[in-house]
Amino acid sequence: MTEPSPARVVADADVLAADLLVGGDAREALDHLRRHEWTTLVASDALLANAETVVARLADAELAAGWRDRVEAWREPVDHPDGDHPALASAYHGGAMHLLTLDGDLQSAGANAAVRGRVETSVKSPRAFATLFDPESLYEAVEGGEYPGPDRDPRE
Amino acid sequence: MAVFTAATLGGGMSWGDLFEAAEEYETTPESIGEALRAVREEGS
Numbered sequence: 740m741t742e743p744s745p746a747r748v749v750a751d752a753d754v755l756a757a758d759l760l761v762g763g764d765a766r767e768a769l770d771h772l773r774r775h776e777w778t779t780l781v782a783s784d785a786l787l788a789n790a791e792t793v794v795a796r797l798a799d800a801e802l803a804a805g806w807r808d809r810v811e812a813w814r815e816p817v818d819h820p821d822g823d824h825p826a827l828a829s830a831y832h833g834g835a836m837h838l839l840t841l842d843g844d845l846q847s848a849g850a851n852a853a854v855r856g857r858v859e860t861s862v863k864s865p866r867a868f869a870t871l872f873d874p875e876s877l878y879e880a881v882e883g884g885e886y887p888g889p890d891r892d893p894r895e
Numbered sequence: 896m897a898v899f900t901a902a903t904l905g906g907g908m909s910w911g912d913l914f915e916a917a918e919e920y921e922t923t924p925e926s927i928g929e930a931l932r933a934v935r936e937e938g939s
Contacts, residue, residue, distance in 0.1 A: 753931045756922075760917050761924055761927070765924075789934055789935065792934045793931050797922050802920075809910065812907065894910045894911035895910065
């Protein structure tokens with residue numbers, strides 16, 4: 740298991756697909772990560788496979804394959820047992836302290852408490868993450884020193 | 896979908912390319928949620 744960090748984030752497959760196909764809160768949330776190289780998107784192969792299948796069904800296979808290539812170059816891979824919930828297991832094994840999901844059941848207070856009992860992870864909506872993300876204080880906490888500003892083009 | 900993308904040149908698509916290509920699809924968070932539930936039920 741990886742040491743937990745607030746700069747390590749898992750986006751469930753619904754958020755990954757919404758980032759590509761809808762935009763809005765999901766894209767705003769993930770743009771925070773794309774803009775900052777010192778943050779990490781953690782995702783297992785199973786999690787990416789879920790999102791790729793959703794994109795292929797709602798859009799087309801070519802777009803889904805292009806997305807998979809790009810996100811694989813960005814994410815940090817993590818392994819977990821087959822059958823585990825891909826997002827929760829990615830967070831648990833990958834040391835992610837934030838899990839973004841559109842699933843209201845996962846975001847519920849009860850589920851959050853249950854997850855936090857086993858995993859140091861806060862489950863939240865993309866909108867909440869996008870609103871609460873504070874690069875200055877996060878940079879100081881995880882990297883140390885003065886926040887230098889965005890260091891990556893979020894559209895590359 | 897855009898034709899002359901980085902992918903056609905062998906370099907892989909950028910996020911900007913992908914978002915532009917995805918604009919032709921009208922997708923909602925609700926339809927994504929339904930599709931993901933179906934995918935995970937089929938896989939379980």
